[in-house]
Amino acid sequence: MRHLTQISDVSNRDVERIFAHAREFEAVLDRRIKKVPALAGRTVGFLFIEPSTRTRVSFELAARRLSADTVSLAASSSSLKKGETLTETAYTLAAMNVDCVVIRHQLEGAATKLAQLDLFHVINGGDGAHEHPTQALLDAYCALKRFGSLEGKRVIIVGDIAHSRVARSGMQLWKRLGADVVAIAPDSMLPPHLPDGVSLAPEIDDAIGEADILYFLRIQRERFTESCFPSVAEYRRYYALTRERLERIPERAVIMHPGPVHVGVELDYEAVHHPQSLINDQVRCGVAVRMAILADFIAGEGGGLEIPA
Amino acid sequence: MKYLLKKARAVCSYSGLDREVDVLVEDGIITRVEKGMSAPKARSFDLADKLLFPGFIDLHAHLREPGNEEEETLESGARSAVRGGYVAIVVMPNTMPPLSTPFLVRSVIEASRHIGFAALWPAGTLTRDRAGEAMAELGLMLDAGAVGFTDDGDSVADAALMRAIMQYAAHFGCPLMLHEEDPSLSAGGHLHEGRVSSELGIKGNPSSSESVMVARDVILAAETGARIHIQHVSARETVEIVRRAKREAIHVTAEATPHHLILTEDACRSFDTNCKVNPPLRSEADRAALVEALVDGTIDAVATDHAPHLAIEKDLEFALAPPGMIGLETAVPLMYSHFVEPGILDLHRFCELFSVGPAHVLRRDPFVVREGVRANLTVIDPTRARVVDPRTFVSKSRNTPFAGWELRGWPTFVIADGRLILEDGRLVEGGEIDG
Numbered sequence: 001m002r003h004l005t006q007i008s009d010v011s012n013r014d015v016e017r018i019f020a021h022a023r024e025f026e027a028v029l030d031r032r033i034k035k036v037p038a039l040a041g042r043t044v045g046f047l048f049i050e051p052s053t054r055t056r057v058s059f060e061l062a063a064r065r066l067s068a069d070t071v072s073l074a075a076s077s078s079s080l081k082k083g084e085t086l087t088e089t090a091y092t093l094a095a096m097n098v099d100c101v102v103i104r105h106q107l108e109g110a111a112t113k114l115a116q117l118d119l120f121h122v123i124n125g126g127d128g129a130h131e132h133p134t135q136a137l138l139d140a141y142c143a144l145k146r147f148g149s150l151e152g153k154r155v156i157i158v159g160d161i162a163h164s165r166v167a168r169s170g171m172q173l174w175k176r177l178g179a180d181v182v183a184i185a186p187d188s189m190l191p192p193h194l195p196d197g198v199s200l201a202p203e204i205d206d207a208i209g210e211a212d213i214l215y216f217l218r219i220q221r222e223r224f225t226e227s228c229f230p231s232v233a234e235y236r237r238y239y240a241l242t243r244e245r246l247e248r249i250p251e252r253a254v255i256m257h258p259g260p261v262h263v264g265v266e267l268d269y270e271a272v273h274h275p276q277s278l279i280n281d282q283v284r285c286g287v288a289v290r291m292a293i294l295a296d297f298i299a300g301e302g303g304g305l306e307i308p309a
Numbered sequence: 310m311k312y313l314l315k316k317a318r319a320v321c322s323y324s325g326l327d328r329e330v331d332v333l334v335e336d337g338i339i340t341r342v343e344k345g346m347s348a349p350k351a352r353s354f355d356l357a358d359k360l361l362f363p364g365f366i367d368l369h370a371h372l373r374e375p376g377n378e379e380e381e382t383l384e385s386g387a388r389s390a391v392r393g394g395y396v397a398i399v400v401m402p403n404t405m406p407p408l409s410t411p412f413l414v415r416s417v418i419e420a421s422r423h424i425g426f427a428a429l430w431p432a433g434t435l436t437r438d439r440a441g442e443a444m445a446e447l448g449l450m451l452d453a454g455a456v457g458f459t460d461d462g463d464s465v466a467d468a469a470l471m472r473a474i475m476q477y478a479a480h481f482g483c484p485l486m487l488h489e490e491d492p493s494l495s496a497g498g499h500l501h502e503g504r505v506s507s508e509l510g511i512k513g514n515p516s517s518s519e520s521v522m523v524a525r526d527v528i529l530a531a532e533t534g535a536r537i538h539i540q541h542v543s544a545r546e547t548v549e550i551v552r553r554a555k556r557e558a559i560h561v562t563a564e565a566t567p568h569h570l571i572l573t574e575d576a577c578r579s580f581d582t583n584c585k586v587n588p589p590l591r592s593e594a595d596r597a598a599l600v601e602a603l604v605d606g607t608i609d610a611v612a613t614d615h616a617p618h619l620a621i622e623k624d625l626e627f628a629l630a631p632p633g634m635i636g637l638e639t640a641v642p643l644m645y646s647h648f649v650e651p652g653i654l655d656l657h658r659f660c661e662l663f664s665v666g667p668a669h670v671l672r673r674d675p676f677v678v679r680e681g682v683r684a685n686l687t688v689i690d691p692t693r694a695r696v697v698d699p700r701t702f703v704s705k706s707r708n709t710p711f712a713g714w715e716l717r718g719w720p721t722f723v724i725a726d727g728r729l730i731l732e733d734g735r736l737v738e739g740g741e742i743d744g
Contacts, residue, residue: 087624107626108511109580116579128628129510168510191507 003115003122006131021292039068045098050106062290094119136169138289151178159217241271311351317361321678322660334684337727363676364396364685366667369612376405381617389704390427393637394720397428403462407439411453430456459486475535484538494518501589505574520546536560543588545598564612582630583710610666617706645718688722
């Protein structure tokens with residue numbers, strides 16, 4: 001059974017195929033009736049142990065627009081709170097013939113653990129600081145729409161890379177699609193080892209002028225208590241896309257962020273709503289890419305679909 | 310009862326013996342060590358091609374009783390140890406309640422006598438109730454039979470308390486066995502901070518959490534004259550500190566586990582919770598440094614850190630699973646297959662690491678293969694390969710990452726305190742107690 005627990009689970013060929021389907025689904029999303037029968041009769045379960053609104057809504061819309069039935073288990077409503085283990089929950093869902101489970105979990109490896117049981121397709125909707133492969137795919141798709149190709153494009157990823165599942169999946173995929181990836185963060189926000197080929201730039205101001213994609217990560221406020229940085233003011237001074245820095249970004253460059261943005265922390269209001277910001281397009285692409293992923297993993301490589309014209 | 314162990318190659322690094330001999334054990338005493346013996350009334354065992362050593366000692370086993378008898382009991386642990394080739398094991402005191410009173414220390418010794426398999430040598434806690442706040446009744450526990458003291462599972466974070474304990478215990482002679490971990494540095498860490506933690510996004514436990522504490526305690530040991538023993542060394546920085554301390558004649562000894570000597574952080578890449586241990590499996594460079602230390606004598610003993618956990622405790626997300634793996638029944642064949650067979654360790658060094666070294670750490674007279682002493686002997690089979698199958702374990706737990714590994718060097722005979730308790734790989738039930 002195929003699972004998407006980490007970005008290395010998909011080959012570049014898979015990525016191309018998923019993106020081709022996403023383009024078709026994007027067209028579907030512009031119609032008045034935004035639904036195709038690709039997954040009619042299939043059931044997608046949502047196991048959101050870590051609360052999430054955006055990712056969950058995006059996945060739910062994706063599944064429903066493919067005509068799948070959906071069931072949700074949130075941490076608060078499930079027996080997980082009562083001490084049932086992930087393994088027991090998985091067997092329960094499997095006994096109910098769920099075809100695919102999208103899991104969001106605050107602990108690293110939770111999606112892998114489900115996938116190792118191999119009871120249904122598992123799509124990782126984010127596991128702790130490990131990976132968030134669908135976010136990486138939708139980001140790449142969104143950037144590809146703008147640039148046509150990522151070959152030689154420079155992506156700067158700014159912020160708390162050590163604790164970011166988005167960065168962990170993203171750095172690998174950007175590299176694989178030919179981009180030049182530069183990490184910008186203080187050492188306290190970097191993992192001890194960056195993936196091969198990812199370079200490090202000490203100063204955002206030096207890097208900004210050469211960048212095509214300015215990718216900003218969300219700052220988790222709890223990082224203050226872990227002493228990763230001293231204050232919001234100091235973080236903004238060195239790592240935020242402030243109004244002042246916005247003046248200096250190249251014309252060709254785009255601004256991206258996985259959301260939700262802490263407006264006024266990592267990005268200023270003006271940056272979020274800047275004409276070069278792709279942030280809302282990322283959300284839009286998210287539904288189409290997740291439709292393509294669900295179709296591809298559940299119905300097979302052809303997506304199991306003849307999309308009606 | 311008389312036993313005649315015939316034709317084994319006997320290796321005793323303490324007495325210098327290394328040749329094919331017959332060993333006669335009468336009423337629990339080794340009475341003759343010579344070639345080509347015959348003893349008509351003795352039970353005779355043909356041990357051609359086998360290796361015979363002075364009895365093996367494990368410095369580090371968690372037996373979970375009292376408090377967690379589902380995982381392991383004193384009895385299942387004592388039996389598991391014999392199956393693994395040990396005549397005696399040091400029992401860690403982090404039970405519930407902890408072995409922190411002379412009464413509890415004595416009760417383990419009495420239980421051991423009653424159980425009758427491997428001898429259980431209790432270590433008492435360093436601090437009262439293992440709470441890290443005040444000194445435990447070290448002298449009274451020593452009188453009750455404790456072989457050493459440790460808060461294993463935790464370090465003594467308070468440097469002033471550690472120093473006071475060292476000052477008080479300096480004249481005892483027995484080791485203060487130290488789990489070295491600065492809790493502020495390791496907090497929240499579930500595996501080694503390094504390449505794999507970077508990939509998996511799981512918060513790491515840096516090598517410095519160990520080495521910082523080792524440096525502190527070596528300095529305090531030098532200052533106070535206490536004997537300290539560094540448990541389960543995992544980091545290359547620690548190796549360097551211990552090596553230097555030994556050169557300066559500071560009273561420090563050290564142990565390493567088979568898992569830290571064989572596995573690295575890479576084993577955690579698939580989120581296998583059986584590879585979650587504390588201290589964590591570290592990098593290949595750390596492992597290589599440990600092996601070097603094993604060869605050059607910086608490491609005095611191989612110890613298991615046998616830490617039983619139930620399947621239900623381990624079948625969890627990596628961060629939620631408790632650390633630890635069992636080791637009593639795999640340590641000897643793992644070390645034989647991975648270090649003696651490839652020629653990294655010779656049999657003398659192997660004997661030191663499993664028998665003479667642990668005795669030295671505990672400041673006890675070593676077991677020897679020599680006429681006139683009580684028989685404590687371990688025999689292993691270097692020829693027959695067998696696959697690790699946790700279902701065959703005597704331990705009540707199965708948490709090992711070595712299932713399916715093909716190994717040689719499995720223990721076949723154990724004589725502990727004069728009694729034959731392992732015969733041809735099988736536990737001898739009913740305790741033929743004599744002598």
